[in-house]
Amino acid sequence: MALHIHNSYSRKKEIFESITPGHVGMYVCGPTVSGESHLGHARPYVSFDIVYRYLTYKKYKVRYVRNITDAGHFEEEGREAEDKVSKKAQLEKLEPMEMVQKYTNLFHWAMKQFNCIEPSIEPTATGHIVEQIGMIEDIIEKGFAYEVNGSVYFDVKKYAANYDYGKLSGRVIEELLDSSNRENLTRDLEGQQEKKDAADFALWKAAPAEHIMRWKSPWGEGFPGWHIECSAMATKYLGPQFDIHGGGMDLLFPHHESEIAQSTICNHTAPVKYWMHNNMITINGRKMGKSYNNVIKLTELFSGNHPLLSQPFHPMTIRFFILQSHYRSTLDFSNEALMSSEKAFKRLWEAFEVLKKLSFEKNETATDSELDTKINTWLNEFEEFMDDDFGTPRVIANMFEIAPVINSLKDGLIPATAIKSETLELMKNKFADFLENIFGLKNMDESNNELLSPVMQLLLDIRKEAKSKKDFATSDKIRNQLIEMGIVIKDDKDGNTSWGVA
RNA sequence: GGUCCUUUGGCCGAGUGGCUUAGGCAAAGCUCUGCAAAAGCUUCCACAGCGGUUCGAAUCCGCUAGGGACCUCCA
Structure with missing residues (x-):
């Protein structure tokens, strides 16, 4: 097309x-x-x-x-x-x-x-x-x-x-x-x-x-x-x-x-x-504009410093929010809608991060050909939807169809052999192309710097040791204190622990 | 007043003449887990109202009601 x-x-x-x-x-x-x-x-x-x-x-x-x-x-x-x-x-x-x-x-x-x-x-x-x-x-x-x-x-x-x-x-x-x-x-x-x-x-x-x-x-x-x-x-x-x-x-x-x-x-x-x-962005159904006195400046959005906002919003959340609707439709703004977009974007992005790390042995035949076919359809529709007057919302919907598959592959809930290797490769390529290159989205969490990572690794190691000794007081202390600092840790199914900014 | 657009489930938002369970968020249940979080599974099946066209309409047409944009600087 x-x-x-x-x-x-x-x-x-x-x-x-x-x-x-x-x-x-x-x-x-x-x-x-x-x-x-x-x-x-x-x-x-x-x-x-x-x-x-x-x-x-x-x-x-x-x-x-x-x-x-x-x-x-x-x-x-x-x-x-x-x-x-x-x-x-x-x-x-x-x-x-x-x-x-x-x-x-x-x-x-x-x-x-x-x-x-x-x-x-x-x-x-x-x-x-x-x-x-x-x-x-x-x-x-x-x-x-x-x-x-x-x-x-x-x-x-x-x-x-x-x-x-x-x-x-x-x-x-x-x-x-x-x-x-x-x-x-x-x-x-x-x-x-x-x-x-x-x-x-x-x-x-x-x-x-x-x-x-x-x-x-x-x-x-x-x-x-x-x-x-x-x-x-x-x-x-x-x-x-x-x-x-x-x-x-x-x-x-x-x-x-x-x-x-x-x-x-x-x-x-x-x-x-x-x-x-x-089309316009509306707020309570009315166009945002100086004459209506309902303007939220970008600096206010990024800082959360506005009566209508309960928190700061990352530019990527706003970008994602915009992409979730078609450019020719009005888009109604609310704090709730942005919070919803923030959560959705985080989930999608994490799935993308997981996808990038997935690597399986070569597999020529899919044991679950139905799933394999579905994935290929979803992926090929990315371009089809974009070709139809830039249908970004539909592309995102398809990405959310694929996200659970990615997470399940990682957790072994779906066996690696279920899909062909080339399907996995296509997933990686299409997600990178559309999420990063075309949608221009990027990681909100820039805290993964070289100084912090080894420190976090140390903390996670200590926690792991404590857990193995059933010293939950120590392990919970680490987890709870980190949460207070805004860092969330998640125990994965494979025994590893990942972390990120809340 | 004129021109045009719009009306979808608790919220946000796609979509098309005859299975799309669109998707997201929220909510509920379950699985996993030392407990969490995350993740997975399941449930929640809407299309303003009234007529008409059609074998069939949320999707086409008409009317009614609500909302909006432009006519003035405006993304």
Whole structure:
């Protein structure tokens, strides 16, 4: 089965065929670094990390571009028409670039915690003012934008007369153009008057005097409009047409719709072959976002320092939590759900560790051919499920089918001869490929360091001796005290004892 | 108000026109164990309501009810 991707543009699953054989160009809308990332931000970056990793697994050479929006998104229709970044900077008494750097660093740190692979190129909006201005000039020249009082607007009505504006987001153009249909626009919005039509959007905004971030342009000092950076940078690094553009569903309109319009005018072609949108993370059924005041920041999640959290959560728990649902479904967050994921992930990972150590003599025929066949089916479905629009939850379900088999093989509850050696090898390969390489998961327990291991071994030896003398007071003391320190020891069936962090 | 989406067992979450017992967590029982923990086995068989299409629907269609997203910065 070939890879199928749900294309938001057609609202259907389509067979994935890259524009250039063997290569994939992928652009994902990155963070606005005017504040700390929260749980909601984790979803797209983990989801598209999986896409990136899976495409790589499928032998594609992927150029993965993810921008940093450090010029801020401008509230072009906002009450005070001010730059989010500059406003907060004043509150915090920081240089705008200092603050932007701070949150960029924090974002990178969080991505590393999540074990997300760095994008191939991570362009910044401030670093591409020239390209953005160039693109705007081009659009004006082609007659699809106009200047008013130092600002430049895209002429949506003219565009819509020639192209399919609104298709991606399912908008009806007449409705957008007829402002009386939109209650929100009955408010008195600044800057609205200078537009030819309410549906027009800004390509360039003249900067008010108090605006800190500003650049010279053919239209005076100002700053780039809301959508142009992605069009400019995607075009620069991926060309006029590229394979995948990703982002959150909330960006469908107007952001991505506008991107299509801008790029189409400049490049005479629709920019993106496959649009992918991840769904939102909700909390008590409501989207997590600043406007709802229900944000849990990543630092709070990792530290457990939040009223809704009973404990800290490891980044891998969160990653696993995200993978347990499909990227196009809403995912409802709760402390309980995360605790459940933590436990599940631990169990799965331990089974994986056990699997890596299993080694049996060569066995050409399975005495339990039914089991052997089942395992092979489960394993082969890994790729089949991923090919079906990245069905990570189903892959995980299959892994949990196999986990008891692994543990039983280790404990001898299932004899080694039950399955073929090659089946065991396939298990090892598939688990390593999918858990580590594609899902990007890794061990939560990093305490297995060189200093601690021999010390633990010593303790376990002493305990073993005590047990053999039926000195349970000593053996229990060791076990209980270790538990207090957060280390759990487990007596295995083969007489050995393993340990790990609780 | 407009457009679109969604509604699955105690909780989280896949899934599809006719055996998937999806899976996880929680709970209960059992096995193992000096006792634990871990592990294994077993139990818990849901698909908002009402109609319709069909030989057959949780899965398709319609209506009703609830929830949500977007229309404004938003992952």
